[in-house]
Amino acid sequence: MVAVTMMVDGVACSDEVEPRLLLAHYLRDRLGRVGTPIGCDTTNCGACTVLLDGESVKSCSVLAVQAHGAAITTIQGLAGDGAWHPLQRAFHDNHGLQCGYCTPGMILAAVDLLRRNPDPTEEEIRIGLEGNLCRCTGYVNIVRSVRAAALEMRESATSGVGR
Amino acid sequence: MIPPRVEYAAPDSVAEAVSVLAEAGEDAKVLAGGQSLLPVLRLRMAYPSVLVDLGRIDGLRGVRDEGASIVVGGMTRHSDVIDDPLVRRHAALLAAATATVADPQVRHRGTFGGALAHADPAGDLPAVAVALDAEMVAEGPGGRRTIPASEFFLDYLQTALDPGEILCEVRIPKLDDGWSAHYEKFSRTAQAWAVVGVAAAVRRSNGTIAEARVGLTNMSTTPVRARGVEAALTGKPADAATVAEAAMHAGEGANPPSDLGGQADYRSHLATVLTRRALSRAAHIG
Ligand SMILES: Cc1cc2nc3c(=O)[nH]c(=O)nc-3n(C[C@H](O)[C@H](O)[C@H](O)COP(=O)(O)OP(=O)(O)OC[C@H]3O[C@@H](n4cnc5c(N)ncnc54)[C@H](O)[C@@H]3O)c2cc1C
Ligand code: FES
Ligand code: FES
Numbered sequence: 001m002v003a004v005t006m007m008v009d010g011v012a013c014s015d016e017v018e019p020r021l022l023l024a025h026y027l028r029d030r031l032g033r034v035g036t037p038i039g040c041d042t043t044n045c046g047a048c049t050v051l052l053d054g055e056s057v058k059s060c061s062v063l064a065v066q067a068h069g070a071a072i073t074t075i076q077g078l079a080g081d082g083a084w085h086p087l088q089r090a091f092h093d094n095h096g097l098q099c100g101y102c103t104p105g106m107i108l109a110a111v112d113l114l115r116r117n118p119d120p121t122e123e124e125i126r127i128g129l130e131g132n133l134c135r136c137t138g139y140v141n142i143v144r145s146v147r148a149a150a151l152e153m154r155e156s157a158t159s160g161v162g163r
Numbered sequence: 164m165i166p167p168r169v170e171y172a173a174p175d176s177v178a179e180a181v182s183v184l185a186e187a188g189e190d191a192k193v194l195a196g197g198q199s200l201l202p203v204l205r206l207r208m209a210y211p212s213v214l215v216d217l218g219r220i221d222g223l224r225g226v227r228d229e230g231a232s233i234v235v236g237g238m239t240r241h242s243d244v245i246d247d248p249l250v251r252r253h254a255a256l257l258a259a260a261t262a263t264v265a266d267p268q269v270r271h272r273g274t275f276g277g278a279l280a281h282a283d284p285a286g287d288l289p290a291v292a293v294a295l296d297a298e299m300v301a302e303g304p305g306g307r308r309t310i311p312a313s314e315f316f317l318d319y320l321q322t323a324l325d326p327g328e329i330l331c332e333v334r335i336p337k338l339d340d341g342w343s344a345h346y347e348k349f350s351r352t353a354q355a356w357a358v359v360g361v362a363a364a365v366r367r368s369n370g371t372i373a374e375a376r377v378g379l380t381n382m383s384t385t386p387v388r389a390r391g392v393e394a395a396l397t398g399k400p401a402d403a404a405t406v407a408e409a410a411m412h413a414g415e416g417a418n419p420p421s422d423l424g425g426q427a428d429y430r431s432h433l434a435t436v437l438t439r440r441a442l443s444r445a446a447h448i449g
Binding site for chain 1: 164165166167168169170171173194197198201202204205206214216218242265266267268269271272353354
């Protein structure tokens, strides 16, 4: 067993884990944070995407021991003070989901995309989310949701209101 | 699936990593970004005894200027390579090819050294290393040694690294004044491996192509240096006819695989088409 310490959604967590434990399983099975789903065995689908020190990663392809010392944000830590993140709101308003399985990963991948590019074109959104598969929506409303959130986030950044 | 049971070590120096590897013997595995290794473990295609995680060794990360070359640390992540000013300035081909690797999440974990050590024939970076005459600097129990890219890739997923060796850094001779580059990749879906890829760098001078470098991805079990294409370009006018003629040599010395991505003859055809496109973009023709 190996000792690990990390911040998960703002809470400090310390545990003894087997080296083979995947970060996704640590979050789900040990911490009970089941908002992060697992969709494949091959690092392809992106459903398990979380932020590691602010950058998107596939938590099924990071060992918990590799995340020692890091800060992790899951979909459950994205809302602040009871208010949804603009991306969560935009996916809701624009029907950016159907079954919802891909949604946590989509939203966290989009957080990362907008951090690097606050005003992406449709093409840039599609390329920026290429690591996330959706089997329901056909992506059209996902792209629409990300554009809507990007607009709202740029406007609140210039007016200094909101997050 | 859950990976098999395995021990874990996270040394904080290369010397310590080398000695942990030596102690653990043949079944030990180096862990870099894990973006190839962890899927392999989850699919239970390998059963290493111990994972030696290089992630805590700061000295293996980053890019530095060494005069005629830049030196890229083995643990430099794809996302950092793409953004690095030295890479963009002196090895634009590497930045361009790395931007086509996988997807943002994988690029936040996967490393340059890992992609080379993994030596997947469909990987985009081995062809770049071969085209740029990169040199691999490896450290093992016997000390450090330098392996030219042309001698590094031996076969499918096989390199000249000994099991106890670590790929520490990669020296890449600068291509500066007058050089421009393009990586042309053909894949069937987003976030996919290349069916075929072409890495091209060209130096133009007074309307002619003074020098060219061309490497091919997935045209053999190892990356192919397209010397015939390079020879057909050198000293010729920088125009569409030169590029089209040179591209016809792309299949020479290649031994393309037949698999779900395409049959060998299709790949050979694709190589000429993509070589023409890559050279035209690199040399700003048409
Ligand atoms: C969904 C997906 C899509 C991908 N698409 C592409 C693509 O389009 N093009 C592409 O080029 N790649 C692609 N990759 C692979 C990606 O580039 C990986 O980052 C790379 O192959 C391995 O790098 P890593 O750092 O993750 O290495 P790891 O997975 O940690 O290691 C890979 C292998 O190399 C060995 N190794 C790693 N580092 C060293 C070192 N410094 N010294 C000695 N041995 C070492 C390990 O022991 C292991 O055998 C894809 C991966 C995924 C999951
Ligand atoms: S579960 Fe599919 S990429 Fe992680
Ligand atoms: S909403 Fe069902 S997979 Fe995307």
